Amino acid sequence: MTRSHLSSITSRMDKLYEFDREPVLLQKLHSGGRFAGLFAGEHVAATEFVIGAFFVLHGVTANDLIFGLLTGNLLAVLSWTFICAPIAIRTRLTLYWYLRKIAGPGLALIYNLANAILYCILAGAMIAVSATAVGLAFRIKTPSLSDIYPSSVGWVLLTLAIGLLFVILAILGFEKLSRFAEVCSPWVFVVFIAGALAMLPRLGVHPNLDNFWQIATNRIWNGVAAAGQDKFGFAHIMFFAWFCNLAMHVGLSDMALFRYARHWAYGLYSAFGMYPGHMLAWICSGIMVAAVGREMNPGLMAFEAAGLAGAAAVLIAGWTTANPTLYRAGLALQTITPNWPRWKVTLAAGLATTVLSCFPVFFMRLLDYVAIYGLVLMPIGAIVFAEHWLFPLFKLEKYRAEKEGWLLNARALAVWVGTLLVCFLLPIHLFFRWLPGYFIALISYVLLSAMRRKPEKNKHEGKATKKNKDGDEDQDRPCR
Protein backbone atom coordinates (compact mmCIF):
# COMPACT_ATOMS: atom_id res chain seq x y z
CA MET A 1 0.00 0.00 0.00
CA THR A 2 1.54 3.34 -1.01
CA ARG A 3 1.76 6.32 1.28
CA SER A 4 -0.68 8.34 -0.84
CA HIS A 5 -3.16 5.45 -0.86
CA LEU A 6 -2.95 5.18 2.93
CA SER A 7 -3.40 8.95 3.25
CA SER A 8 -6.51 8.82 1.12
CA ILE A 9 -7.95 5.99 3.24
CA THR A 10 -7.23 7.81 6.49
CA SER A 11 -8.80 11.02 5.22
CA ARG A 12 -11.95 9.04 4.36
CA MET A 13 -11.88 7.58 7.85
CA ASP A 14 -11.62 11.08 9.34
CA LYS A 15 -14.73 12.12 7.42
CA LEU A 16 -16.64 9.18 8.90
CA TYR A 17 -15.79 10.22 12.44
CA GLU A 18 -16.05 13.94 11.70
CA PHE A 19 -19.13 14.34 13.90
CA ASP A 20 -17.15 13.61 17.07
CA ARG A 21 -13.92 15.33 16.10
CA GLU A 22 -14.29 18.26 18.51
CA PRO A 23 -14.14 17.94 22.30
CA VAL A 24 -17.57 17.65 23.90
CA LEU A 25 -19.19 20.95 24.91
CA LEU A 26 -19.83 21.56 28.63
CA GLN A 27 -23.56 21.90 28.12
CA LYS A 28 -23.67 18.47 26.46
CA LEU A 29 -22.42 16.57 29.51
CA HIS A 30 -24.69 13.83 30.86
CA SER A 31 -25.97 13.13 34.35
CA GLY A 32 -24.80 10.20 36.44
CA GLY A 33 -28.19 8.52 36.13
CA ARG A 34 -27.76 8.34 32.38
CA PHE A 35 -24.43 6.54 32.80
CA ALA A 36 -26.00 4.11 35.26
CA GLY A 37 -28.78 3.37 32.73
CA LEU A 38 -26.34 2.97 29.85
CA PHE A 39 -24.18 0.49 31.72
CA ALA A 40 -27.16 -1.42 33.11
CA GLY A 41 -28.62 -1.82 29.62
CA GLU A 42 -25.40 -2.68 27.83
CA HIS A 43 -24.14 -5.48 30.04
CA VAL A 44 -27.11 -7.82 30.03
CA ALA A 45 -26.60 -9.44 26.64
CA ALA A 46 -26.73 -12.79 24.87
CA THR A 47 -23.14 -13.55 25.93
CA GLU A 48 -24.33 -13.72 29.55
CA PHE A 49 -26.34 -16.88 28.73
CA VAL A 50 -23.09 -18.55 27.66
CA ILE A 51 -20.47 -17.17 30.07
CA GLY A 52 -22.17 -18.11 33.36
CA ALA A 53 -22.95 -21.56 31.98
CA PHE A 54 -19.33 -22.08 30.97
CA PHE A 55 -18.16 -21.33 34.51
CA VAL A 56 -20.21 -24.35 35.65
CA LEU A 57 -18.73 -26.53 32.89
CA HIS A 58 -15.24 -25.41 33.90
CA GLY A 59 -15.76 -26.81 37.39
CA VAL A 60 -15.77 -23.62 39.43
CA THR A 61 -16.69 -23.94 43.10
CA ALA A 62 -19.43 -21.70 44.52
CA ASN A 63 -17.01 -19.82 46.80
CA ASP A 64 -14.53 -19.19 43.98
CA LEU A 65 -17.35 -17.98 41.76
CA ILE A 66 -18.80 -15.51 44.24
CA PHE A 67 -15.52 -14.07 45.50
CA GLY A 68 -13.99 -14.14 42.02
CA LEU A 69 -16.92 -12.20 40.55
CA LEU A 70 -17.02 -9.72 43.44
CA THR A 71 -13.32 -8.86 43.15
CA GLY A 72 -13.05 -9.12 39.35
CA ASN A 73 -16.01 -6.83 38.77
CA LEU A 74 -14.67 -4.40 41.38
CA LEU A 75 -11.36 -4.30 39.48
CA ALA A 76 -13.26 -3.66 36.24
CA VAL A 77 -15.21 -0.79 37.85
CA LEU A 78 -11.96 0.67 39.22
CA SER A 79 -10.33 0.36 35.78
CA TRP A 80 -13.15 2.43 34.26
CA THR A 81 -12.88 4.91 37.12
CA PHE A 82 -9.13 5.38 37.40
CA ILE A 83 -7.86 4.54 33.89
CA CYS A 84 -10.53 5.33 31.30
CA ALA A 85 -12.67 8.13 32.77
CA PRO A 86 -9.83 10.49 33.85
CA ILE A 87 -8.30 10.53 30.35
CA ALA A 88 -11.73 10.91 28.76
CA ILE A 89 -12.75 13.91 30.85
CA ARG A 90 -9.38 15.64 30.37
CA THR A 91 -9.43 15.26 26.60
CA ARG A 92 -13.18 15.06 25.90
CA LEU A 93 -12.26 13.08 22.79
CA THR A 94 -13.02 9.61 21.49
CA LEU A 95 -10.21 7.08 21.48
CA TYR A 96 -10.11 7.33 17.69
CA TRP A 97 -9.19 11.04 17.70
CA TYR A 98 -6.87 10.79 20.67
CA LEU A 99 -5.07 7.81 19.16
CA ARG A 100 -4.74 9.76 15.94
CA LYS A 101 -2.83 12.50 17.80
CA ILE A 102 -0.58 9.95 19.50
CA ALA A 103 -0.03 7.27 16.90
CA GLY A 104 -0.99 8.88 13.61
CA PRO A 105 -3.90 8.16 11.27
CA GLY A 106 -2.24 5.00 9.90
CA LEU A 107 -2.25 3.25 13.25
CA ALA A 108 -5.77 4.50 13.99
CA LEU A 109 -6.78 2.83 10.72
CA ILE A 110 -5.10 -0.47 11.65
CA TYR A 111 -6.76 -0.31 15.09
CA ASN A 112 -10.15 0.24 13.44
CA LEU A 113 -9.69 -2.70 11.10
CA ALA A 114 -8.59 -4.99 13.94
CA ASN A 115 -11.65 -3.86 15.86
CA ALA A 116 -13.92 -4.54 12.87
CA ILE A 117 -12.64 -8.11 12.48
CA LEU A 118 -13.04 -8.77 16.20
CA TYR A 119 -16.55 -7.27 16.13
CA CYS A 120 -17.52 -9.56 13.23
CA ILE A 121 -16.42 -12.65 15.15
CA LEU A 122 -18.33 -11.51 18.25
CA ALA A 123 -21.47 -10.86 16.20
CA GLY A 124 -21.02 -14.32 14.64
CA ALA A 125 -21.00 -15.89 18.10
CA MET A 126 -24.22 -13.98 18.93
CA ILE A 127 -25.90 -15.33 15.80
CA ALA A 128 -24.92 -18.85 16.89
CA VAL A 129 -26.40 -18.23 20.37
CA SER A 130 -29.68 -17.10 18.77
CA ALA A 131 -29.59 -20.16 16.50
CA THR A 132 -29.70 -22.45 19.54
CA ALA A 133 -33.12 -20.96 20.40
CA VAL A 134 -34.59 -21.19 16.89
CA GLY A 135 -33.05 -24.64 16.40
CA LEU A 136 -35.32 -26.03 19.14
CA ALA A 137 -38.36 -25.54 16.91
CA PHE A 138 -36.72 -27.45 14.05
CA ARG A 139 -35.04 -30.07 16.25
CA ILE A 140 -31.60 -29.07 14.98
CA LYS A 141 -28.83 -30.40 17.18
CA THR A 142 -26.58 -27.79 18.79
CA PRO A 143 -22.85 -28.47 18.19
CA SER A 144 -20.93 -30.06 21.04
CA LEU A 145 -18.33 -28.34 23.20
CA SER A 146 -15.35 -29.64 21.22
CA ASP A 147 -16.74 -28.85 17.74
CA ILE A 148 -14.73 -26.48 15.58
CA TYR A 149 -16.45 -26.98 12.23
CA PRO A 150 -20.23 -27.08 11.62
CA SER A 151 -21.61 -30.41 12.79
CA SER A 152 -24.64 -30.64 10.49
CA VAL A 153 -26.18 -29.15 7.36
CA GLY A 154 -29.16 -28.10 9.47
CA TRP A 155 -26.90 -25.98 11.75
CA VAL A 156 -25.27 -24.30 8.72
CA LEU A 157 -28.63 -23.49 7.12
CA LEU A 158 -30.02 -22.23 10.43
CA THR A 159 -27.10 -19.90 11.21
CA LEU A 160 -27.03 -18.65 7.62
CA ALA A 161 -30.76 -17.90 7.72
CA ILE A 162 -30.59 -16.12 11.10
CA GLY A 163 -27.42 -14.26 10.12
CA LEU A 164 -28.97 -13.01 6.88
CA LEU A 165 -32.10 -11.95 8.75
CA PHE A 166 -30.03 -9.98 11.28
CA VAL A 167 -28.02 -8.35 8.49
CA ILE A 168 -31.13 -7.33 6.55
CA LEU A 169 -32.68 -5.88 9.71
CA ALA A 170 -29.44 -4.02 10.53
CA ILE A 171 -29.44 -2.53 7.01
CA LEU A 172 -33.12 -1.57 7.13
CA GLY A 173 -33.09 0.26 10.41
CA PHE A 174 -30.14 0.33 12.75
CA GLU A 175 -31.47 3.23 14.82
CA LYS A 176 -34.95 1.77 15.30
CA LEU A 177 -33.37 -1.51 16.39
CA SER A 178 -31.17 0.33 18.86
CA ARG A 179 -34.27 1.86 20.44
CA PHE A 180 -35.87 -1.60 20.50
CA ALA A 181 -32.76 -2.93 22.26
CA GLU A 182 -33.25 -0.34 25.02
CA VAL A 183 -36.76 -1.70 25.60
CA CYS A 184 -35.46 -5.29 25.60
CA SER A 185 -32.68 -5.12 28.17
CA PRO A 186 -34.76 -4.85 31.40
CA TRP A 187 -36.92 -7.74 30.20
CA VAL A 188 -33.91 -9.91 29.33
CA PHE A 189 -32.57 -9.29 32.83
CA VAL A 190 -35.91 -10.43 34.29
CA VAL A 191 -35.72 -13.58 32.12
CA PHE A 192 -32.37 -14.40 33.75
CA ILE A 193 -33.71 -13.95 37.29
CA ALA A 194 -37.07 -15.67 36.65
CA GLY A 195 -35.43 -18.50 34.69
CA ALA A 196 -32.96 -19.26 37.48
CA LEU A 197 -35.69 -19.09 40.11
CA ALA A 198 -37.92 -21.44 38.13
CA MET A 199 -35.07 -23.96 37.73
CA LEU A 200 -34.33 -24.17 41.45
CA PRO A 201 -37.11 -26.71 42.24
CA ARG A 202 -35.75 -28.98 39.48
CA LEU A 203 -32.38 -28.94 41.24
CA GLY A 204 -34.06 -29.82 44.53
CA VAL A 205 -34.01 -26.43 46.28
CA HIS A 206 -36.78 -26.15 48.89
CA PRO A 207 -39.21 -23.19 48.76
CA ASN A 208 -37.77 -21.87 52.06
CA LEU A 209 -34.25 -21.96 50.52
CA ASP A 210 -32.84 -23.83 53.54
CA ASN A 211 -30.81 -26.17 51.32
CA PHE A 212 -29.87 -23.63 48.65
CA TRP A 213 -26.19 -23.42 49.58
CA GLN A 214 -25.92 -27.20 49.80
CA ILE A 215 -27.42 -27.57 46.28
CA ALA A 216 -25.27 -24.71 44.99
CA THR A 217 -22.07 -26.37 46.17
CA ASN A 218 -23.01 -29.97 45.32
CA ARG A 219 -25.10 -29.74 42.17
CA ILE A 220 -24.34 -26.43 40.49
CA TRP A 221 -20.83 -25.11 41.17
CA ASN A 222 -19.51 -28.41 42.48
CA GLY A 223 -15.90 -28.01 41.35
CA VAL A 224 -16.09 -30.79 38.75
CA ALA A 225 -15.13 -29.73 35.22
CA ALA A 226 -16.90 -31.24 32.20
CA ALA A 227 -14.86 -33.57 29.99
CA GLY A 228 -12.30 -31.65 27.93
CA GLN A 229 -12.72 -28.39 29.90
CA ASP A 230 -9.97 -26.75 32.01
CA LYS A 231 -10.62 -26.53 35.73
CA PHE A 232 -11.17 -22.90 36.74
CA GLY A 233 -10.46 -21.45 40.18
CA PHE A 234 -10.79 -18.09 41.93
CA ALA A 235 -8.05 -16.42 39.84
CA HIS A 236 -9.64 -17.47 36.52
CA ILE A 237 -13.01 -16.04 37.53
CA MET A 238 -11.53 -12.85 38.94
CA PHE A 239 -9.43 -12.25 35.83
CA PHE A 240 -12.29 -13.09 33.50
CA ALA A 241 -14.67 -10.65 35.22
CA TRP A 242 -11.91 -8.02 35.07
CA PHE A 243 -10.91 -8.46 31.42
CA CYS A 244 -14.35 -9.22 30.04
CA ASN A 245 -14.58 -5.57 28.92
CA LEU A 246 -10.82 -4.98 28.74
CA ALA A 247 -11.01 -3.18 25.38
CA MET A 248 -13.54 -0.79 26.92
CA HIS A 249 -11.82 0.19 30.19
CA VAL A 250 -8.08 -0.51 30.09
CA GLY A 251 -8.20 -0.43 26.28
CA LEU A 252 -9.92 2.99 26.57
CA SER A 253 -12.57 2.58 23.89
CA ASP A 254 -15.17 3.79 26.44
CA MET A 255 -13.54 7.24 26.20
CA ALA A 256 -16.33 7.73 23.65
CA LEU A 257 -18.79 7.39 26.54
CA PHE A 258 -16.93 9.07 29.39
CA ARG A 259 -16.07 12.19 27.42
CA TYR A 260 -19.65 13.16 28.32
CA ALA A 261 -19.05 12.65 32.07
CA ARG A 262 -18.94 15.60 34.48
CA HIS A 263 -16.33 13.93 36.70
CA TRP A 264 -13.93 10.99 36.51
CA ALA A 265 -15.77 9.39 39.45
CA TYR A 266 -18.62 8.67 36.99
CA GLY A 267 -16.59 5.56 36.18
CA LEU A 268 -18.09 4.11 39.35
CA TYR A 269 -21.48 4.01 37.57
CA SER A 270 -20.11 1.06 35.60
CA ALA A 271 -20.97 -0.98 38.73
CA PHE A 272 -24.62 -0.74 37.59
CA GLY A 273 -23.65 -2.84 34.58
CA MET A 274 -21.12 -5.13 36.20
CA TYR A 275 -22.94 -6.43 39.26
CA PRO A 276 -26.38 -7.10 37.73
CA GLY A 277 -25.05 -8.21 34.32
CA HIS A 278 -21.66 -9.73 35.00
CA MET A 279 -22.49 -11.22 38.35
CA LEU A 280 -26.21 -11.89 38.82
CA ALA A 281 -26.90 -12.85 35.19
CA TRP A 282 -23.84 -15.15 35.14
CA ILE A 283 -24.95 -16.82 38.36
CA CYS A 284 -28.47 -17.26 36.88
CA SER A 285 -27.21 -18.85 33.66
CA GLY A 286 -25.05 -21.17 35.77
CA ILE A 287 -28.15 -22.34 37.63
CA MET A 288 -30.01 -22.86 34.34
CA VAL A 289 -27.26 -24.95 32.72
CA ALA A 290 -26.95 -27.13 35.82
CA ALA A 291 -30.70 -27.78 35.67
CA VAL A 292 -30.56 -29.00 32.04
CA GLY A 293 -27.87 -31.58 32.74
CA ARG A 294 -24.89 -29.28 31.94
CA GLU A 295 -25.68 -29.16 28.24
CA MET A 296 -24.27 -26.02 26.59
CA ASN A 297 -27.38 -24.96 24.75
CA PRO A 298 -28.57 -21.45 25.69
CA GLY A 299 -31.81 -21.84 23.73
CA LEU A 300 -32.73 -25.06 25.52
CA MET A 301 -31.72 -23.63 28.92
CA ALA A 302 -33.95 -20.60 28.53
CA PHE A 303 -36.83 -22.58 27.00
CA GLU A 304 -36.84 -25.05 29.89
CA ALA A 305 -36.62 -22.16 32.36
CA ALA A 306 -39.20 -19.74 30.98
CA GLY A 307 -40.94 -21.45 28.04
CA LEU A 308 -41.40 -19.65 24.73
CA ALA A 309 -40.56 -16.31 26.34
CA GLY A 310 -37.20 -17.74 27.42
CA ALA A 311 -36.34 -18.97 23.91
CA ALA A 312 -37.45 -15.59 22.55
CA ALA A 313 -35.15 -13.88 25.07
CA VAL A 314 -32.13 -15.78 23.73
CA LEU A 315 -33.07 -14.92 20.14
CA ILE A 316 -33.72 -11.26 20.93
CA ALA A 317 -30.64 -10.88 23.14
CA GLY A 318 -28.48 -12.34 20.35
CA TRP A 319 -30.10 -10.06 17.82
CA THR A 320 -29.82 -6.86 19.88
CA THR A 321 -26.16 -7.63 20.65
CA ALA A 322 -25.29 -8.49 17.05
CA ASN A 323 -27.03 -5.40 15.64
CA PRO A 324 -24.75 -2.65 17.05
CA THR A 325 -21.76 -4.94 16.58
CA LEU A 326 -22.53 -5.28 12.86
CA TYR A 327 -23.03 -1.53 12.65
CA ARG A 328 -19.66 -0.78 14.30
CA ALA A 329 -17.89 -3.31 12.10
CA GLY A 330 -19.49 -1.71 9.04
CA LEU A 331 -18.45 1.74 10.20
CA ALA A 332 -14.86 0.63 10.67
CA LEU A 333 -14.76 -1.14 7.30
CA GLN A 334 -16.28 1.82 5.46
CA THR A 335 -12.83 3.42 5.47
CA ILE A 336 -11.40 0.92 3.02
CA THR A 337 -14.40 0.72 0.71
CA PRO A 338 -14.36 3.97 -1.27
CA ASN A 339 -17.73 5.39 -2.21
CA TRP A 340 -19.65 2.39 -0.88
CA PRO A 341 -22.94 3.35 0.78
CA ARG A 342 -23.43 2.24 4.38
CA TRP A 343 -25.87 -0.55 3.43
CA LYS A 344 -23.30 -2.15 1.15
CA VAL A 345 -20.58 -2.11 3.80
CA THR A 346 -22.96 -3.49 6.44
CA LEU A 347 -23.98 -6.20 3.97
CA ALA A 348 -20.34 -7.17 3.32
CA ALA A 349 -19.49 -7.20 7.06
CA GLY A 350 -22.73 -9.06 7.77
CA LEU A 351 -22.09 -11.75 5.17
CA ALA A 352 -18.61 -12.37 6.57
CA THR A 353 -20.12 -12.50 10.07
CA THR A 354 -22.82 -14.91 8.94
CA VAL A 355 -20.25 -17.29 7.48
CA LEU A 356 -18.25 -17.11 10.74
CA SER A 357 -21.37 -17.90 12.76
CA CYS A 358 -21.58 -21.34 11.14
CA PHE A 359 -18.37 -22.32 12.91
CA PRO A 360 -19.24 -23.36 16.46
CA VAL A 361 -15.68 -22.77 17.66
CA PHE A 362 -16.36 -19.04 18.19
CA PHE A 363 -19.39 -19.76 20.33
CA MET A 364 -18.06 -22.85 22.12
CA ARG A 365 -14.75 -21.12 22.90
CA LEU A 366 -16.37 -17.79 23.77
CA LEU A 367 -14.38 -17.34 27.01
CA ASP A 368 -11.07 -17.70 25.15
CA TYR A 369 -12.30 -15.42 22.40
CA VAL A 370 -13.27 -12.71 24.91
CA ALA A 371 -9.74 -13.01 26.37
CA ILE A 372 -8.12 -12.70 22.93
CA TYR A 373 -10.37 -9.76 21.99
CA GLY A 374 -9.25 -7.78 25.04
CA LEU A 375 -5.63 -8.87 24.69
CA VAL A 376 -5.33 -7.73 21.06
CA LEU A 377 -6.62 -4.20 21.78
CA MET A 378 -5.07 -3.76 25.25
CA PRO A 379 -1.62 -2.49 24.08
CA ILE A 380 -3.28 0.51 22.43
CA GLY A 381 -4.75 1.47 25.82
CA ALA A 382 -1.29 1.15 27.38
CA ILE A 383 0.27 3.35 24.66
CA VAL A 384 -2.36 6.07 25.14
CA PHE A 385 -2.05 5.85 28.94
CA ALA A 386 1.75 6.16 28.71
CA GLU A 387 1.62 9.16 26.42
CA HIS A 388 -1.08 10.87 28.49
CA TRP A 389 0.28 10.36 32.03
CA LEU A 390 3.85 9.08 31.86
CA PHE A 391 5.30 11.29 29.13
CA PRO A 392 4.88 14.49 31.20
CA LEU A 393 6.47 12.70 34.20
CA PHE A 394 9.54 11.77 32.17
CA LYS A 395 9.53 15.09 30.32
CA LEU A 396 8.90 13.42 26.98
CA GLU A 397 7.20 15.33 24.23
CA LYS A 398 3.54 14.41 23.68
CA TYR A 399 1.65 14.10 20.39
CA ARG A 400 4.72 14.00 18.13
CA ALA A 401 2.75 12.08 15.52
CA GLU A 402 0.29 14.95 15.20
CA LYS A 403 2.86 17.73 15.41
CA GLU A 404 5.24 16.22 12.90
CA GLY A 405 2.54 14.91 10.61
CA TRP A 406 3.48 11.22 10.89
CA LEU A 407 1.20 8.88 9.04
CA LEU A 408 2.07 6.16 11.53
CA ASN A 409 3.94 6.15 14.83
CA ALA A 410 6.34 3.26 14.21
CA ARG A 411 7.22 2.95 17.90
CA ALA A 412 3.56 2.52 18.84
CA LEU A 413 3.13 -0.13 16.14
CA ALA A 414 6.29 -1.94 17.29
CA VAL A 415 5.06 -1.89 20.91
CA TRP A 416 1.63 -3.20 19.87
CA VAL A 417 3.01 -6.06 17.77
CA GLY A 418 5.87 -6.81 20.21
CA THR A 419 3.55 -6.95 23.21
CA LEU A 420 1.23 -9.37 21.44
CA LEU A 421 4.18 -11.59 20.48
CA VAL A 422 5.45 -11.67 24.07
CA CYS A 423 1.91 -12.38 25.37
CA PHE A 424 1.60 -15.22 22.86
CA LEU A 425 4.80 -16.79 24.19
CA LEU A 426 4.14 -16.28 27.91
CA PRO A 427 3.87 -19.69 29.61
CA ILE A 428 0.76 -18.79 31.64
CA HIS A 429 -2.99 -19.29 31.15
CA LEU A 430 -4.51 -17.13 28.42
CA PHE A 431 -6.67 -15.28 30.98
CA PHE A 432 -3.63 -13.94 32.87
CA ARG A 433 -1.49 -12.84 29.93
CA TRP A 434 -2.91 -9.39 29.44
CA LEU A 435 -1.70 -8.03 32.80
CA PRO A 436 2.06 -8.54 32.29
CA GLY A 437 1.44 -7.56 28.66
CA TYR A 438 -0.01 -4.22 29.78
CA PHE A 439 3.09 -3.35 31.80
CA ILE A 440 5.37 -4.55 29.00
CA ALA A 441 3.56 -2.22 26.58
CA LEU A 442 3.67 0.73 29.03
CA ILE A 443 7.37 0.37 29.83
CA SER A 444 8.55 -0.43 26.31
CA TYR A 445 6.63 2.51 24.80
CA VAL A 446 8.12 4.94 27.32
CA LEU A 447 11.63 3.50 26.83
CA LEU A 448 11.42 3.53 23.03
CA SER A 449 10.11 7.09 23.08
CA ALA A 450 12.86 8.18 25.51
CA MET A 451 15.52 6.65 23.24
CA ARG A 452 14.14 8.57 20.27
CA ARG A 453 13.83 11.83 22.21
CA LYS A 454 14.38 14.83 19.94
CA PRO A 455 17.57 16.88 20.41
CA GLU A 456 16.91 19.88 22.71
CA LYS A 457 17.52 22.47 19.99
CA ASN A 458 15.07 20.99 17.51
CA LYS A 459 12.61 20.35 20.29
CA HIS A 460 12.52 24.02 21.24
CA GLU A 461 12.21 25.04 17.62
CA GLY A 462 9.34 22.65 17.17
CA LYS A 463 7.63 23.97 20.29
CA ALA A 464 7.96 27.56 19.21
CA THR A 465 6.46 26.86 15.83
CA LYS A 466 3.53 25.00 17.32
CA LYS A 467 2.90 27.57 20.04
CA ASN A 468 2.78 30.30 17.45
CA LYS A 469 0.17 28.33 15.60
CA ASP A 470 -2.34 27.42 18.25
CA GLY A 471 -0.71 28.21 21.56
CA ASP A 472 -1.73 25.05 23.42
CA GLU A 473 1.47 23.04 23.25
CA ASP A 474 1.43 19.89 25.37
CA GLN A 475 -1.89 20.77 26.94
CA ASP A 476 -4.74 18.33 26.99
CA ARG A 477 -7.66 19.65 25.08
CA PRO A 478 -9.90 21.45 27.50
CA CYS A 479 -13.61 21.03 27.79
CA ARG A 480 -15.20 23.82 25.81
Next chain:
Amino acid sequence: MQKILWGFLSLVSLTVCLFSAVGYFLGKVEASQYKLIFLVSSFGWFIFATLWARQRKN
Protein backbone atom coordinates in the same frame (compact mmCIF):
# COMPACT_ATOMS: atom_id res chain seq x y z
CA MET B 1 -50.38 11.58 31.62
CA GLN B 2 -50.26 8.87 28.95
CA LYS B 3 -46.54 8.56 29.46
CA ILE B 4 -47.05 7.84 33.17
CA LEU B 5 -49.76 5.31 32.35
CA TRP B 6 -47.62 3.42 29.83
CA GLY B 7 -44.66 3.52 32.20
CA PHE B 8 -46.77 2.18 35.05
CA LEU B 9 -48.30 -0.61 32.93
CA SER B 10 -44.91 -1.66 31.59
CA LEU B 11 -43.56 -1.91 35.14
CA VAL B 12 -46.60 -3.93 36.18
CA SER B 13 -46.00 -6.33 33.27
CA LEU B 14 -42.38 -6.80 34.27
CA THR B 15 -43.36 -7.37 37.90
CA VAL B 16 -45.93 -9.99 36.85
CA CYS B 17 -43.18 -11.74 34.83
CA LEU B 18 -41.01 -11.93 37.94
CA PHE B 19 -43.76 -12.89 40.36
CA SER B 20 -45.00 -15.70 38.10
CA ALA B 21 -41.56 -17.30 38.57
CA VAL B 22 -41.71 -16.69 42.33
CA GLY B 23 -45.17 -18.32 42.38
CA TYR B 24 -43.84 -21.37 40.55
CA PHE B 25 -40.81 -21.61 42.84
CA LEU B 26 -43.07 -21.50 45.90
CA GLY B 27 -45.32 -24.17 44.38
CA LYS B 28 -48.33 -21.85 44.07
CA VAL B 29 -48.68 -22.17 40.26
CA GLU B 30 -48.07 -25.02 37.82
CA ALA B 31 -45.17 -24.93 35.34
CA SER B 32 -47.50 -24.50 32.34
CA GLN B 33 -49.39 -21.67 34.08
CA TYR B 34 -46.13 -19.92 35.01
CA LYS B 35 -44.87 -20.10 31.42
CA LEU B 36 -48.16 -18.81 30.02
CA ILE B 37 -48.31 -15.91 32.51
CA PHE B 38 -44.69 -15.10 31.74
CA LEU B 39 -45.35 -15.08 27.99
CA VAL B 40 -48.47 -12.91 28.22
CA SER B 41 -46.89 -10.40 30.59
CA SER B 42 -43.82 -10.30 28.33
CA PHE B 43 -46.07 -9.21 25.47
CA GLY B 44 -47.51 -6.62 27.84
CA TRP B 45 -44.03 -5.32 28.62
CA PHE B 46 -43.09 -4.96 24.96
CA ILE B 47 -46.31 -3.15 24.07
CA PHE B 48 -46.37 -0.76 27.04
CA ALA B 49 -42.63 -0.14 27.20
CA THR B 50 -42.57 0.67 23.47
CA LEU B 51 -45.48 3.10 23.90
CA TRP B 52 -43.76 4.63 26.94
CA ALA B 53 -40.46 4.99 25.06
CA ARG B 54 -42.25 6.61 22.12
CA GLN B 55 -44.02 9.11 24.41
CA ARG B 56 -40.76 9.89 26.16
CA LYS B 57 -39.07 10.56 22.83
CA ASN B 58 -41.90 12.85 21.73
